[in-house]
Amino acid sequence: MIAGSRSRVERLLAAVVAWFKSVGESLGHTWRRSLQLRVVVSTLTLSLIVITILGVVLTSQITDRLLDAKVNAAVEEMSRARNTVEAQLTGVSDSSTQAVRLQDAVRALSSGGSSSATGGAGTYNVALAMVGDGQQEVTAGPMLEVPAELRRFVQQNQVSYQFATISDPDGYRGPALIIGSPSSEVPTLEVYLIFPLNNEQRSLSLMRGTMLIGGIVLLLLLAAITALVARQVVLPIRSAARIAGRFADGRLKERMLVRGEDDMARLAMSFNEMAESLSNQITQLEEFGNLQRRFTSDVSHELRTPLTTVRMAADLIHGSSDELDPALARSAELLVTELDRFEGLLNDLLEISRHDAGVAELQIESLDVRMCARAAVSTVRHLAKESGCELVVDLPEEPLVAEVDPRRVERVLRNLLANAIDHSENKPVLIRMRGDVDANAVAMVVRDQGVGLRPGEEKLVFNRFWRSDPSRMRRSGGTGLGLSISVEDANLHDGRLEAWGEPGVGASFRLTLPLVRGRKLGASPLSLEPPKRRLADLPAGSVDAAGDPVDPAPEADPAGDAPDPANPAASATPADGPDGPANVPGTVEANADAEPSARTTPAEEDSPDSPDGEPAAERRSPNPAGESAGGSDDTARADKEDINP
CATH class of the missing domain: 1.10.287.130 (Signal transduction histidine kinase, dimerisation/phosphotransfer (DHp) domain)
Incomplete structure (x- = not known):
């Protein structure tokens, strides 16, 4: 029961938080996009600050003026009241008679026998005190409302006043002005006048309400005026932005x-x-x-x-x-x-x-795209053999059927492979293919370990006739238009052709195409960048295809050419057919799902557990000098040109 209630409360709180978050995001979006809103809000904020400061200053000034006027009127009223009381008490020495005379004086100062009188300072109450025979104090009126501190000043023969909170018999409870004065005729006489400040309080409340309403009305007027002025300024800017957008869309007459x-x-x-x-x-x-x-x-x-x-x-x-x-x-x-x-x-x-x-135009066919990769590898195999470069082919075992133009896809892969061979520095070149039905994507990556690309050159490589190092010889005999045509072919398929490179590490090109035309192309199944872990410095036979240390490889079989049943990819026999290209010197057909075996070749392989998440068997050549592939020799730099063999 308690758990269910807690769950409902948590869901309710989550819904409330989500609602506030959505409202905040909506307001933030509106705030960022609306110049008029920002101007209006800024004007209102500054106006509110100014009006608040003015209101506080005016209220303080008016309050001080009202109280000063009240004090001046009370002082004048005190002179009249003191004279009246002194006339009543002159010549009286008996305590009982003094008490009667004090009451008579209070009544004399009252209006119609009530406990309050009306003068120029407004309504007030009278409190009297004096010391009679036997040093006994005689009082009349509400002496309990008089503060002790005020009496101390009066007893020192000073006319003083003080603001205090009182409660009178008429039911009033609130601030009051109490003024006290000694008597020069009657030595021990103390005269106190209590002025309630209810009228002044009502005046101040009315003034504050009027200022508040006036401030709100003024803010609304300022908001309307600011919105109108800002609209007059913003409308041409919005018109310019709208027309500029149309102009950018090709409507040059706007x-x-x-x-x-x-x-x-x-x-x-x-x-x-x-x-x-x-x-x-x-x-x-x-x-x-x-x-x-x-x-x-x-x-x-x-x-x-x-x-x-x-x-x-x-x-x-x-x-x-x-x-x-x-x-x-x-x-x-x-x-x-x-x-x-x-x-x-x-x-x-x-x-x-x-x-x-x-x-x-595309000549779309629904076919196994592995055929395009094998045809491209078969075309450039002689280039790899002439340059002493090893081709590592990593294709899925299952067919990858996609709706593509086979001639254009083969041409793209052929250009990428020839380009990689030209810049591989006699190191292995990998071609890898993977598909993802959920993402509606098939990806093909061609990667070399050559001179690489400088920062920013990954965009320039697709320019026509662009070369980073014009002095570099093209082994493939390309024209300098291959990569330009390749990126156009990728765009025709609604796909992507991307490049990555790092000096001394190598370059990688990734072609991503949709499996089914007309559907949205998702994320590429393969990573563009190579694994960050480099294994070239490890001795031969010390790592497996997953990049983990293994025991040294056993002695080679005396038969030499006997196939290894545990690793058919490493011992494939030459065969040219629909299942794969012939394995000639300089070509390795990698099987992504085959169990790796210990190898004694100075090469490095990326396994299905490689750091970049690409299930492949990419082989890399070690650096025999023990240095990183990206050494400091600037003479090893060269361009990544586009090749169309």
């Missing part, structure tokens, strides 16, 4: 309305002049871009005919190179090689022209 000749009108005119200038420049740039694209496309098409003729002649000469002297044969070979590069550049220019013109 302009602000100019009214009058004030500052806002000058702002509108300046904005319109700026918009007109930008519109003209954008139009000129668009026309120039169209002319440039048309020129590139026309030149590319026009060059095809002479290129075909030159190709035929070069093939004819190259076919007869055996009959030529060595110099001419070498020239024929160089001619064919350069014609191949020129033809590749021409094809890339035509492809980039189609992207620029917006006429590039």
Whole structure:
């Protein structure tokens, strides 16, 4: 029972806290977005502070003036009352007679025999005291209301007054002014007049209420005036922001309305002049871009005919190179090689022209994207073999079916692999693929351990013909447009192509595509950055695929080529078919689900438990000198250029 009640209270409190939090977030959002609201609230806050200070000062001044006037009137009334009492008590020495005379004096000062009298200072009560025969004190009136401190001053022959809280017989309880005076005619006589301050209190209450209402009305008027003035200022700014947004969306004819000749009108005119200038420049740039694209496309098409003729002649000469002297044969070979590069550049220019013109189309097929990766690996395998670079292929065992254009996906992977081989510094290059049905994503990562990228170059690598080090030789014979075309192909698929790099550590490119077109692309199944843990300094055979220390590997099997049943990926036999590319020197087909075995190769592998969370078998070359991959030698720096083999 108690637990249930506590649970309901906790849920109620959680709901209340959530409501206050949502209201606070809504108010904060409105506060950040509304300049008019901030101006109005700031004005009201400052006005409230000023009005409060003025109210306190005015109330204090008025209160002091009222009390000063009350005191002056009370002093004058005291002179009249003292004379009246002295006339009643002159020549009287008997105590009983003194008491009677004191009562007569009180009645004389009263109006109509009541206990209060009315004078210029207002209504007051009278209290009298004197010392009679036998040093006995005789009093008349409410002497109990007179403070002892005030009596002490009066007994010292001083006219004094004091503010105190009293209760009179009429039922009044509140502040009062009590003034006392000694008598020069009757030595022991003390005369006290008690003035209730109820009238002054009502006046002050009325004044405070009037000031409060006036302050509230003034604040409301200030809020309305400030909102109106702020609206007149904010409306042109909002109009400028709205028109600027439309202008940014491509509606270059949008302009602000100019009214009058004030500052806002000058702002509108300046904005319109700026918009007109930008519109003209954008139009000129668009026309120039169209002319440039048309020129590139026309030149590319026009060059095809002479290129075909030159190709035929070069093939004819190259076919007869055996009959030529060595110099001419070498020239024929160089001619064919350069014609191949020129033809590749021409094809890339035509492809980039189609992207620029917006006429590039996808030939969508539903297929296993592993086929695209295997085809790309098969294409660049000879480059890896020539450069002494090992390719590590890590593909899922299960098919990954996606709706893609296989030709474009294969071209993207081919460009990334060729680019990685060119900059790998003869270290292993990894291609890894994973899919996530929940995220509707398939990711392909190509990673090398070469010279890497400087900060900021991960965006520049996708620029056309960009090279960090122009002196670097392209082994793949690329044209400098491969990565530019690759990012356009990724955009056509509604996917992403991203780059990461660190000098001396390497570079990583990640292609993320949707499994099903038309559905939202979620998070990538693979990490872009490599694992932070580096194992290159450990001796060969001291780590397993998970990166954990193991015992040294056993002696190699005398048979040498016998397959290892525990690790079929490490002992795969060459085979070219739908199940995978042939394993030739420089290529390793990694099986993500195979049990790792101790290896004696100087390489490092990332396992399914690798720090970056990528279930892979990435192999990395150690640093034989025992130094980090990112050493201090600046001569090892090179560019990450785009390659289209």
